[in-house]
Amino acid sequence: MALNGVFYSLMILAFLAFFVSRFLTLKTVKGDIRRLHSRPVYYGLNSLFLTVFPAVILLIVWSFAQSILIDEKVKQQIPENFITEDAPLNLIMSEVDRLSEGLKQLVDQGTLSATKVENEDSELFGIEDKLESAGVFLSSSISPEVLSASRSKFAMEAFGSSTRNWLAVLVSVLGFFWSLKNSTAEFRARNHVERITLFLLGTAATLAIFTSLGIVLSMIFEALRFFGMHPWTDFFFGSTWAPSFSAGSELSILPLLWGTLYISFVALLVSVPIGLYSAIYLSEYASKPIRAIAKPLLEILAGIPTIVYGLFALTTFGPLLRYFFGDGGFLGVEWMSDSRSVITAGVVMGMMLIPFVSSLSDDIINAVPQSLRDGSYGLGATQSETVRKVILPAALPGIIGAILLAASRAIGETMIVVLGAGAVAKFAGNPLEALTTITTRIVSQLTGDLEFDSPETLVAFALGLTLFTITLGLNVLALYIVRKYREQYE
Amino acid sequence: MKDQTYLDRESNLTPGISKISAKNVNVYYDDVQALKDVSVEIEKNAVTSFIGPSGCGKSTFLRCLNRMNDTIDICKVTGQILLEGEDIYDPKIDPVQLRAKVGMVFQKPNPFPKSVYDNIAYGPKIHGLANTKSDLDEIVEKSLRRAAIWDEVKDRLSSPATGLSGGQQQRICIARAIATSPDILLMDEPCSALDPIATAQVEELIDELRENFCVVIVTHSMQQAARVSKKTAFFHLGSLVEFGDTEKIFTNPNDPRTESYITGRIG
Numbered sequence: 135m136a137l138n139g140v141f142y143s144l145m146i147l148a149f150l151a152f153f154v155s156r157f158l159t160l161k162t163v164k165g166d167i168r169r170l171h172s173r174p175v176y177y178g179l180n181s182l183f184l185t186v187f188p189a190v191i192l193l194i195v196w197s198f199a200q201s202i203l204i205d206e207k208v209k210q211q212i213p214e215n216f217i218t219e220d221a222p223l224n225l226i227m228s229e230v231d232r233l234s235e236g237l238k239q240l241v242d243q244g245t246l247s248a249t250k251v252e253n254e255d256s257e258l259f260g261i262e263d264k265l266e267s268a269g270v271f272l273s274s275s276i277s278p279e280v281l282s283a284s285r286s287k288f289a290m291e292a293f294g295s296s297t298r299n300w301l302a303v304l305v306s307v308l309g310f311f312w313s314l315k316n317s318t319a320e321f322r323a324r325n326h327v328e329r330i331t332l333f334l335l336g337t338a339a340t341l342a343i344f345t346s347l348g349i350v351l352s353m354i355f356e357a358l359r360f361f362g363m364h365p366w367t368d369f370f371f372g373s374t375w376a377p378s379f380s381a382g383s384e385l386s387i388l389p390l391l392w393g394t395l396y397i398s399f400v401a402l403l404v405s406v407p408i409g410l411y412s413a414i415y416l417s418e419y420a421s422k423p424i425r426a427i428a429k430p431l432l433e434i435l436a437g438i439p440t441i442v443y444g445l446f447a448l449t450t451f452g453p454l455l456r457y458f459f460g461d462g463g464f465l466g467v468e469w470m471s472d473s474r475s476v477i478t479a480g481v482v483m484g485m486m487l488i489p490f491v492s493s494l495s496d497d498i499i500n501a502v503p504q505s506l507r508d509g510s511y512g513l514g515a516t517q518s519e520t521v522r523k524v525i526l527p528a529a530l531p532g533i534i535g536a537i538l539l540a541a542s543r544a545i546g547e548t549m550i551v552v553l554g555a556g557a558v559a560k561f562a563g564n565p566l567e568a569l570t571t572i573t574t575r576i577v578s579q580l581t582g583d584l585e586f587d588s589p590e591t592l593v594a595f596a597l598g599l600t601l602f603t604i605t606l607g608l609n610v611l612a613l614y615i616v617r618k619y620r621e622q623y624e
Numbered sequence: 625m626k627d628q629t630y631l632d633r634e635s636n637l638t639p640g641i642s643k644i645s646a647k648n649v650n651v652y653y654d655d656v657q658a659l660k661d662v663s664v665e666i667e668k669n670a671v672t673s674f675i676g677p678s679g680c681g682k683s684t685f686l687r688c689l690n691r692m693n694d695t696i697d698i699c700k701v702t703g704q705i706l707l708e709g710e711d712i713y714d715p716k717i718d719p720v721q722l723r724a725k726v727g728m729v730f731q732k733p734n735p736f737p738k739s740v741y742d743n744i745a746y747g748p749k750i751h752g753l754a755n756t757k758s759d760l761d762e763i764v765e766k767s768l769r770r771a772a773i774w775d776e777v778k779d780r781l782s783s784p785a786t787g788l789s790g791g792q793q794q795r796i797c798i799a800r801a802i803a804t805s806p807d808i809l810l811m812d813e814p815c816s817a818l819d820p821i822a823t824a825q826v827e828e829l830i831d832e833l834r835e836n837f838c839v840v841i842v843t844h845s846m847q848q849a850a851r852v853s854k855k856t857a858f859f860h861l862g863s864l865v866e867f868g869d870t871e872k873i874f875t876n877p878n879d880p881r882t883e884s885y886i887t888g889r890i891g
C-alpha cells in the first residue's frame with residue numbers, strides 16, 4: 135500500500151468514526167441530548183482523534199526510525215577497502231542515496247520491476263541510460279559496490295514502508311473500534327477532547343522549543359570544534375582578520391565587530407530620529423485620513439525584502455555617494471574610492487529600519503492613556519508641550535526598548551551589508567571607506583563547496599554564536615524594558 | 625438639607641453677574657445627541673453644581689466649558705458659550721489659553737507618571753508663573769496644602785504620583801489644577817474617592833476658592849451640592865431640567881423629575 139492509500143484510508147476512517155460514534159451515542163439516549171454528558175459533536179471528535187492520531191504518530195516515528203536504521207545497515211555493507219581519502223564514506227553514502235532514489239523513480243514509472251531490483255542475482259543492464267532518461271544524473275559511473283548497496287537499500291525501504299503503511303491502517307481501524315465503546319451517555323467526551331487538544335498544543339510548543347534549542351546546540355557544538363583548532367584568545371582578542379586556506383590564518387572577531395557596530399550605529403543615527411518623529415507625527419498630529427494612508431504605507435516599507443535594499447545600496451545609493459565624494463567627483467574631493475562604504479550600508483540599513491522604529495514607537499505612544507493627554511491639555515499646555523513633557527517621558531522606556539530591538543536587527547542584518555559594506559576588515563574611522571561585518575564574513579567563509587573541518591570554515595559558527603549572543607542579549611533587555619513599561623498602565 | 629453655611633452665604637449675596645453664559649448648547653457624539661438645548665448662566669464668585677443621574681451629560685457639558693471636547697474627534701458642539709461676553713468657540717480664541725484660564729479636575733484621577741512635585745509644578749512651569757526655584761516650591765507647597773494632601777506627601781515629593789492611592793491621586797489632581805491659578809475651576813466629581821475628612825477639606829477649599837474664582841462642580845452627592853453650591857443645575861437624559869438657587873431646587877423644585885431624583889426615586 136502506498137502512502138496516499140494510507141492517507142485516503144485514514145480520511146475515510148476518520149469520517150466514519152465521527153458520524154458512527156455520534157450516531158451510536160445519540161441512540162443510547164434515544165435522541166435526548168440533555169441526558170448526554172457532552173454535546174454529541176464531542177463524542178464524534180473523540181472517536182475521530184483516537185482513529186487518526188495514533189496512526190499518524192506511528193507513521194512519523196516509524197519513518198524516522200526506519201531511515202536511521204537502514205542508513206546504518208547500508209553503511210555496514212560498504213567494504214572497508216572501498217573507502218578512500220578521495221571517496222570518504224559520506225560521499226559514497228550520498229551516491230547510494232541518489233542511486234536508490236533513482237531506482238525508486240524507475241520502479242514508480244514502471245521502467246523497472248521491483249522484483250528485479252530486489253533480487254540480488256538479476257542483472258540490471260543499461261541502468262545508467264535508463265536513469266539518465268529519467269532525469270537522474272550520477273557523478274561517476276556506477277561501481278558494483280555502490281549499486282549493490284543501493285539495491286539493498288531500495289529493498290529494505292520498500293519492505294519497511296509497506297509494513298509501516300499497513301500497520302498504520304491497522305492501528306487506525308483498532309482505534310476506531312476501541313473508541314466506539316465510549317459511545318455512552320456517561321462518557322466525558324468533552325473532557326477527553328480537551329485533553330487531546332491540550333496534548334496537541336503542547337506538542338507543537340515543545341517542537342518549537344526543541345528546534346530552537348537544537349539550532350543553538352549545533353552552533354555551540356561546531357563553535358567548540360573551532361576553538362579546538364584555533365586559539366580562543368586570537369578569536370576574541372586578536373586584531374587581524376586574515377583567513378588563508380593554506381595555513382596560519384588570523385581569525386579575530388574584533389575588526390568585524392567594529393565594522394558591525396559602526397554600520398549599525400550609522401543605521402540607528404538615520405532611523406531613530408526619522409522613525410521617532412514620524413511616529414510622533416502619525417500618532418499625535420496627523421488627521422485621521424492621513425493616518426489611514428501613511429500607516430499602511432510604512433508597514434509596506436517594512437515588508438520589502440532586505441535584498442532589495444541591498445541592491446538599492448549597491449546600484450543607486452553607493453554610486454550616488456561616489457559621484458559626490460569620489461575621485462573626480464562633483465565636490466572635487468577624493469574621500470571615497472569604492473561605492474561600498476560604511477555610509478552606503480549604514481544609511482540604507484537606516485532606511486530599512488525607519489518603518490520598524492516608527493511602527494513600534496507608534497504603538498508605544500498610542501499606549502499612553504488619553505487621560506494623560508487630557509490632563510495636560512486641561513492645564514493649558516500646547517500640543518508640543520504635551521508631547522515633549524508628558525507623552526515622550528511616559529513612553530520613553532518603551533521607545534528605548536524599540537531602539538534596542540532596532541539595534542539588534544541592524545547588527546544581525548546581512549544582505550544590505552553583503553552588497554553595500556565591502557570586505558575590508560580593519561579598524562577604520564572614515565565612514566566613506568569600506569568595512570566589513572560579522573554577517574558578511576560568515577557568508578563569505580561559507581560560500582562555495584566546502585567541508586566543515588578547517589578553522590577557516592568553522593569560524594563561521596563561532597562568529598554566528600557571538601552574533602546570536604549579542605542580539606539575544608539586546609532582545610532580552612529590550613523586551614524586559616518594554617514589559618516593565620507596559621505594567622505601568624495595565 | 626438646609627445647613628448653616630448655605631444660609632450664611634445666601635444672606636450676603638451680591639447680585640451675580642454671569643461669568644459664563646451658555647445658550648442652546650447641543651453636543652453630539654457622532655450621531656448620538658448627548659446634550660439637548662442646554663442654557664445655563666454661571667455666576668462669578670459662586671459655586672455652581674451639576675447633578676443628575678449617571679450618563680445624563682454632566683461631564684460632557686463641563687468639558688464644553690473649556691473646550692476639552694475638542695480632543696474627542698467624534699464630538700460636535702453647537703450653540704453658544706460666552707466667557708465674560710466672548711464666544712469661546714470663536715475661531716479667534718486659542719483653546720490653549722482658554723484652558724489655562726478655565727482649569728479642570730477630571731472625573732478619573734490622571735496624575736502624570738512623574739514625581740508628585742513635577743505633577744504640581746507642571747502647570748506653573750509651562751505658564752511661567754514662577755521665576756525662581758523657591759517661588760515654584762512655594763506654589764507647590766501652597767497648592768498641596770490647599771488640596772489637603774500636603775501632610776501625606778510632604779516627605780515623598782520626589783516619588784511617583786502614580787504610586788499614590790486613588791484618593792490621594794484625586795487630591796494631587798486638584799492641587800495640580802489650582803497651582804496654575806485659573807479663573808474658573810471645573811471639578812468633575814472631585815470627592816468621589818475621598819473619605820469624609822478629606823471631603824470636608826476639599827469642600828473647605830471650594831468655599832475658599834469661591835471668594836476669588838468661579839467654581840463648577842459635578843457631584844453625585846446631594847448633600848455636597850446642598851452644602852457647597854449657590855446654584856444647582858439638574859440634568860436628565862441630556863436635557864437641563866431645572867436650574868436655579870440651590871435652596872429652591874432642594875426644597876421646592878418646579879419639575880417633578882427633579883423632586884423624584886432628589887428624593888431618590890429616579891437615577
Ligand SMILES: Nc1ncnc2c1ncn2[C@@H]1O[C@H](COP(=O)(O)OP(=O)(O)OP(=O)(O)O)[C@@H](O)[C@H]1O
Nearest residue numbers: 653658676677678679680681682683684685696731
Ligand atoms: N467619548 C465619548 N464618545 C461617545 N459617547 C460619549 C463619550 N463620552 C460620553 N459619551 C456619552 O454621552 C452621554 C453623557 O456622558 P457623560 O460622561 O457626560 O455623563 P455623566 O453625566 O458625566 O455621567 P457620570 O455621572 O456617570 O459621570 C453618555 O450617554 C455617554 O455614553
Ligand SMILES: [Mg+2]
Nearest residue numbers: 682683731812
Ligand atoms: Mg461624568
